[in-house]
Amino acid sequence: MNNKCIAIDGPAGSGKSTIAREIATLLGWTYIDTGAMYRAITLKILSSNISLEDISGIQLLLNNTQIEFNKSKIFLDGKDVTSQIRSEKIDKNVSAVSAISEIRSKLVELQREYAAAHPVVMDGRDIGTIVFPNAKYKFFLTASPEERARRRYNQLRGKGISIPIEQIFNDIERRDHMDSSREISPLKRAEDAHLIDTDKLGIGEVVEEIMSRIK
Ligand code: CDP
DSSP, X not given: OEEEEEEEEOSTTSSHHHHHHHHHHHHTOEEEEHHHXXXXXXXXXXXXXOOTTOHHHHHHHHHTOOEEEXXXXXXXXXXXXXXXXXXXXXXXXXXXXXXXXXXXXXXXXXXXXXXXXXXXXXXXXXXXXXXXTTEEEEEEEEOOHHHHHHHHXXXXXXXXXXXXXXXXXXXXXXXXXXXXXXXXXXXXXXTTSEEEEOTTXXXXXXXXHHHHHHO
């Protein structure tokens, strides 16, 4: 049983990253946003013009890729890509990229390396099922698609980006569908993960619930 890893999974917009970051701060642990890693690889593939069918090209690209976290920033081959990986273009392509098994193997290996070096709070889609099936603390966050779209809409507005809420809703539904129906490591609640429906809960309430379970 690994009690130095807290696994937080759930669909897009369920509040995972805000909550995971807060729990990590409270515990003084390292926060690892695995979605940001899939986004960073997507950025690299799109800028290298490699086709998703070109598995040997992807393998070569993976062997020459470095992903690092420093404070709340993510670095791809030494360059800060924290804002760049949140674009609409990445949103549109990341689910297809993250369905490729070679990419998943490489990123899962990196995720396990991070956790071997530090106690971590890690969020994603497959942390409790595949990356750390033996994690002592596992949580699965959900919320209705409408609420998740509303949250994403407000988050983007806060950054001065205005996208119609219907478009955000459709993107979330499409990504949920692709992430849940893919063959390898689909988005799924681990049987031993504690389910939290965050529809009517504020961030503080979810954080409190998680903290009370891990104390
Ligand atoms: O923040 P948001 O909920 O929009 O998504 P994210 O956590 O940044 O993840 C982006 C995408 O990466 C997801 O839609 C999945 O396709 C993929 N992903 C994955 O396959 N496995 C993970 N552990 C994390 C993300």
